[in-house]
Amino acid sequence: MKINKCLDCNIKSVAAQYLSEDELTHLQNQCASVDFKPGEVIFKQGALSSNIIYIKRGLVKLHIQGPHREQIIKITKSPKYLGIPTTIHEKINQYSATALEPTSVCFIDIETFKNFIYNNGKFAYEIVVDLCQNELKTFKQCVNRTQKQIKGRVAEAILFFSNDIYNNDEFILPLTREEFANLTDTSRESVCKTLNEFHVDKIIELDSKKIKILNRKLLETISEKG
Amino acid sequence: MKINKCLDCNIKSVAAQYLSEDELTHLQNQCASVDFKPGEVIFKQGALSSNIIYIKRGLVKLHIQGPHREQIIKITKSPKYLGIPTTIHEKINQYSATALEPTSVCFIDIETFKNFIYNNGKFAYEIVVDLCQNELKTFKQCVNRTQKQIKGRVAEAILFFSNDIYNNDEFILPLTREEFANLTDTSRESVCKTLNEFHVDKIIELDSKKIKILNRKLLETISEKG
DNA sequence: AAATAAATGTGAAATATCTTACATTTTTAC
DNA sequence: GTAAAAATGTAAGATATTTCACATTTATTT
Known part of the structure; x- marks a missing residue:
C-alpha cells in the first residue's frame, strides 16, 4: 500500500x-x-x-x-x-x-x-452524469437478461467483451464457464453447450478461453433477436 | 398547465x-x-x-x-x-x-x-444519494427477477405494493394482469394462475384487482426462497 | 512427477414456463 | 342500452432450460 x-x-x-x-x-x-x-x-x-x-x-x-x-x-x-x-x-x-x-x-x-x-x-455534475449512465446501462441489461433466451444472452456477452472491453474480435475470456453462467443468468452446462453450438456453426472460433468472432453480423442478429 | x-x-x-x-x-x-x-x-x-x-x-x-x-x-x-x-x-x-x-x-x-x-x-449531494439508492434497488430487483421463479416474483410484487406503495395489507392493484406480467417478467396467463393459486392456498384474498394479504409470513417465505 | 482438486464437456431425464386456443367477464364507446 | 373492445380465466400441448450423472481435461499442490 x-x-x-x-x-x-x-x-x-x-x-x-x-x-x-x-x-x-x-x-x-x-x-x-x-x-x-x-x-x-x-x-x-x-x-x-x-x-x-x-x-x-x-x-x-x-x-x-x-x-x-x-x-x-x-x-x-x-x-x-x-x-x-x-x-x-x-x-x-x-x-x-x-x-x-x-x-x-x-x-x-x-x-x-x-x-x-x-x-x-463541476465534480458533482460529472459524478451525477456517471451515475445516470450506470442506471441506464443497468436498465438495458436487466431487460436483456430477462427477455432474451440463452443464445441471445451469450451472444450479447461475447459482443460486450469484444466491443466494450477488448476492442478486438479476438480475446481471452477473463471468466470461467461458471462465472460466464453467472453473468448470463444460466447454468454452466448451458453456457458450454451454447458456446460449442456457436463454434460448430462457425460464428466463433473457440479454444477453451480464447474466443474469436468469425461472423459478427450473425452474432449481432442473435443478440438482438434474443 | x-x-x-x-x-x-x-x-x-x-x-x-x-x-x-x-x-x-x-x-x-x-x-x-x-x-x-x-x-x-x-x-x-x-x-x-x-x-x-x-x-x-x-x-x-x-x-x-x-x-x-x-x-x-x-x-x-x-x-x-x-x-x-x-x-x-x-x-x-x-x-x-x-x-x-x-x-x-x-x-x-x-x-x-x-x-x-x-x-x-447540498442539492447536488442529495441528488447523488437519490441516484445511488436507485441503482442499489435496480441491482436487487434485477437479481430477484432473474433468479426467482414465478411464485417468488409474484409474491415479491404483492409485498412491494403492500409495503412500499400502500402501507397496507389490503390494496387495489393499480395494474392490469398484462401489466402485472410485464412487472414480474412473465406471461399474463402465468400471473392469473399464480394469483389464483395464492388465493386457493389462502395466502391472499383476491377479488379482481383487490388484494388482501392473509398470510404474510408465508408470502415472505415464498418471496425469499423464490 | 504424481496426486489431488478444479474446471470443462456432453447426453438424457425432469421441470418450469410459454404458447395456443377458447370461454367468460368487464369496460368503453356509440 | 346495446355493441364492440378490452381484460380475464383456464386447460392442454409445446418448448426452453435445468438438473443430474458421469467422462475428460486442465490446473494446483506436495
Whole structure:
C-alpha cells in the first residue's frame, strides 16, 4: 500500500479533472493505491463500506449473492469509479467487487469524496452524469437478461467483451464457464453447450478461453433477436 | 398547465429543501405543474428528453420496450424525481413513464436543474444519494427477477405494493394482469394462475384487482426462497 | 512427477414456463 | 342500452432450460 501522487496522476477520472490543485493535494493525503491479482476481492458484500474505489488499471466484476446463485451484475474496466452507490449513504456493502485481471485501484476516503461533491459543482455534475449512465446501462441489461433466451444472452456477452472491453474480435475470456453462467443468468452446462453450438456453426472460433468472432453480423442478429 | 409556486410548495424533495429563496424563485419561473390521469403518458421512450420530472402526487410506472415485450422496470410514487438518467447527458428518452393513478408532476427545465447541481453542493449531494439508492434497488430487483421463479416474483410484487406503495395489507392493484406480467417478467396467463393459486392456498384474498394479504409470513417465505 | 482438486464437456431425464386456443367477464364507446 | 373492445380465466400441448450423472481435461499442490 503506497501513497499515490494524485497531482501528477495521468489517469484521472473525468470528474477529478475538475479538481483544483488544493483539492488534489488534499486527495493525495486521503487516498491509497492498491494492486489486486485476478480473483482477489476488492470489497465484499456484507462488509462495512468505507471507501470509494477508483479503478486506475484493470478489469473488475461486481457481483451479488442471490437467493439461488451468485450473479455478476456488471463487468467494468478502468478508468471508473466503483462502489459509489454502496458507500454513499450505506453502511454495509450491498455487493462485492473482484478483480478479473491485474488491477490497480485507489481507495478514496468517503468524507473527502463527499466534500468534493459539496464544494465543487463541476465534480458533482460529472459524478451525477456517471451515475445516470450506470442506471441506464443497468436498465438495458436487466431487460436483456430477462427477455432474451440463452443464445441471445451469450451472444450479447461475447459482443460486450469484444466491443466494450477488448476492442478486438479476438480475446481471452477473463471468466470461467461458471462465472460466464453467472453473468448470463444460466447454468454452466448451458453456457458450454451454447458456446460449442456457436463454434460448430462457425460464428466463433473457440479454444477453451480464447474466443474469436468469425461472423459478427450473425452474432449481432442473435443478440438482438434474443 | 399552470405555473406552480415553488416557494410555498410543501411537498418539496429532500434536495429542494436545500434551495435558497433566490433559487426557488428562479425555479418557479422555469417549472410547470401538470396533472395526469391513469394511463396517460408522462414521457415516451424515443422522444426528445428536455425536462426533469418531479412527482408531487401519484404513482408512475417506468417502462422499456424490450426485444419481446414491454417491461416495467420500476414503479415509483411521490415524492420522487423521475427521468434524471434519461435527461442528463441524453438527448432521447431511454424509457417511458406512464401514470398509474391520478398524478401531478412538475416539469423542471434541465438547465435550471443543472445549475442547482453546479452551484448548490447540498442539492447536488442529495441528488447523488437519490441516484445511488436507485441503482442499489435496480441491482436487487434485477437479481430477484432473474433468479426467482414465478411464485417468488409474484409474491415479491404483492409485498412491494403492500409495503412500499400502500402501507397496507389490503390494496387495489393499480395494474392490469398484462401489466402485472410485464412487472414480474412473465406471461399474463402465468400471473392469473399464480394469483389464483395464492388465493386457493389462502395466502391472499383476491377479488379482481383487490388484494388482501392473509398470510404474510408465508408470502415472505415464498418471496425469499423464490 | 504424481496426486489431488478444479474446471470443462456432453447426453438424457425432469421441470418450469410459454404458447395456443377458447370461454367468460368487464369496460368503453356509440 | 346495446355493441364492440378490452381484460380475464383456464386447460392442454409445446418448448426452453435445468438438473443430474458421469467422462475428460486442465490446473494446483506436495
